[in-house]
Amino acid sequence: MSTASPTHATLAVIGGGPAGLMAAEAAAAAGILVDLYEQKASVGRKFLLAGKGGLNLTHGEPRPDFDRRYGASGEWVTGWLDGFDAGAVREWARGLGVETFVGSSGRVFPGDLKAAPLLRAWVRRLRESGVRFHVQHRWLGWDDDGALRFDSPHGAIAVRAAATVLALGGGSWPQLGSDGAWQELLGGRGVALAPLAPSNCGFDVAWSPHFATRHAGAPLKPVIAHWRDAAGAGHALQGECVVTATGIEGSLVYALSAELRDAIARHGTTTLHLDLAPGRSLERLQHELASARGTRSISEHLRRKAGIDGVKSALLHEALGHPLPADPERLARTLKRLPLRLLRARPLAEAISSAGGVRVEALDAGLMLKPKAHLGPGIYCAGEMLDWEAPTGGYLLTACLASGRRAGSAAAAWLKARAPAAQPA
Numbered sequence: 001m002s003t004a005s006p007t008h009a010t011l012a013v014i015g016g017g018p019a020g021l022m023a024a025e026a027a028a029a030a031g032i033l034v035d036l037y038e039q040k041a042s043v044g045r046k047f048l049l050a051g052k053g054g055l056n057l058t059h060g061e062p063r064p065d066f067d068r069r070y071g072a073s074g075e076w077v078t079g080w081l082d083g084f085d086a087g088a089v090r091e092w093a094r095g096l097g098v099e100t101f102v103g104s105s106g107r108v109f110p111g112d113l114k115a116a117p118l119l120r121a122w123v124r125r126l127r128e129s130g131v132r133f134h135v136q137h138r139w140l141g142w143d144d145d146g147a148l149r150f151d152s153p154h155g156a157i158a159v160r161a162a163a164t165v166l167a168l169g170g171g172s173w174p175q176l177g178s179d180g181a182w183q184e185l186l187g188g189r190g191v192a193l194a195p196l197a198p199s200n201c202g203f204d205v206a207w208s209p210h211f212a213t214r215h216a217g218a219p220l221k222p223v224i225a226h227w228r229d230a231a232g233a234g235h236a237l238q239g240e241c242v243v244t245a246t247g248i249e250g251s252l253v254y255a256l257s258a259e260l261r262d263a264i265a266r267h268g269t270t271t272l273h274l275d276l277a278p279g280r281s282l283e284r285l286q287h288e289l290a291s292a293r294g295t296r297s298i299s300e301h302l303r304r305k306a307g308i309d310g311v312k313s314a315l316l317h318e319a320l321g322h323p324l325p326a327d328p329e330r331l332a333r334t335l336k337r338l339p340l341r342l343l344r345a346r347p348l349a350e351a352i353s354s355a356g357g358v359r360v361e362a363l364d365a366g367l368m369l370k371p372k373a374h375l376g377p378g379i380y381c382a383g384e385m386l387d388w389e390a391p392t393g394g395y396l397l398t399a400c401l402a403s404g405r406r407a408g409s410a411a412a413a414w415l416k417a418r419a420p421a422a423q424p425a
């Protein structure tokens with residue numbers, strides 16, 4: 001591969017996910033010439049995948065409750081949301097011809113629950129605003145002169161950009177493009193990074209082979225999860241999850257995944273307790289199970305008296321062994337607090353999103369990397385590659401869009417301040 005002489009661009013946005021597209025939009029709206037580079041043959045692949053679940057764009061919950069979903073990073077993310085919040089996300093979608101609605105859980109979706117029409121309209125509008133797309137361009141880092149290096153269908157090319165927004169995603173679903181390879185490129189230049197870790201992920205449980213074979217895919221709903229946080233305080237949350245061949249996943253588990261993952265990191269494993277009979281008190285269960293059983297098996301007794309059968313009954317067997325003890329108090333207590341020992345989070349590649357990434361202290365308020373000996377000014381970061389995490393519910397896309405907006409606007413302002421005369425009118 002030969003290296004062509006550098007071409008010139010004003011702002012290079014690298015990564016065609018929601019964060020990069022929004023950065024391009026913000027900069028183009030400020031009159032900046034934008035070149036967007038994407039390693040895949042098309043942009044927005046993960047965004048399209050999110051569309052398979054209905055594309056939960058944002059959440060109707062008011063601020064500041066909304067901001068609290070970002071946990072320890074709440075203060076950081078608040079700064080981006082001040083410029084582009086859930087209401088702005090909905091307005092933006094409307095501007096692209098897509099009306100949204102608030103579902104019963106407060107989650108906000110496009111009316112047709114699809115991502116493709118929104119993405120198509122967005123890319124069309126970006127092209128119309130002058131953004132130039134360069135797909136199949138994989139960014140490889142910088143050359144010795146500070147030019148951006150790409151592997152492209154035309155071989156290796158170098159691009160000298162006046163400013164750059166990196167919006168390279170996290171490390172989940174790497175087959176869609178966000179493979180986390182940037183960690184080495186930025187880490188090697190002294191940028192402070194928190195290692196990428198799975199977020200909104202499933203967990204492994206040592207099921208018996210019999211249970212795994214028979215019940216993988218079985219939903220558990222509704223159940224109440226009970227767990228303790230790092231300070232030892234108890235919490236409970238009702239929701240739904242799914243048994244998998246290796247453990248457990250689903251929205252309830254995703255919502256707790258950051259705490260569970262961190263507890264495993266601290267203690268090696270952690271135990272989640274599930275209430276398999278949320279509609280019945282412990283006393284009621286004990287009373288019902290203590291009633292005369294006659295010649296019925298315990299499993300049949302559980303089904304008739306407490307509505308426990310199928311996967312819930314099998315979980316009881318996993319916890320208490322075969323045959324089940326006849327002691328109604330023990331059965332009832334286990335049903336109300338079934339212990340699930342979580343061994344490890346599922347791998348990052350399978351997770352919905354990533355925790356970790358470029359640390360807050362590596363960036364200024366406009367998301368520009370603080371210049372270093374081997375890293376000049378004018379390099380911005382946005383989206384999931386930043387060190388924040390949030391549960392599902394539309395909080396992920398909202399923060400990606402908001403940070404992209406922040407980085408794109410800040411890059412545009414920085415470029416204008418440096419070379420006001422050189423910008424297009």
Ligand SMILES: Cc1cc2nc3c(=O)[nH]c(=O)nc-3n(C[C@H](O)[C@H](O)[C@H](O)COP(=O)(O)OP(=O)(O)OC[C@H]3O[C@@H](n4cnc5c(N)ncnc54)[C@H](O)[C@@H]3O)c2cc1C
Binds near residue numbers: 050053058172178397
């Ligand atoms: C199954 C699934 C469902 C989801 N559903 C939802 C949902 O309903 N609601 C929600 O809020 N969130 C959802 N998410 C999360 C959401 O999709 C992501 O948080 C979001 O896409 C991240 O945006 P991003 O722009 O930061 O990164 P990405 O969307 O990952 O985009 C990064 C882009 O950078 C490109 N890239 C990476 N490295 C290079 C390189 N070296 N050179 C050139 N290009 C490169 C990649 O190819 C990719 O196109 C879902 C995620 C998954 C996996």
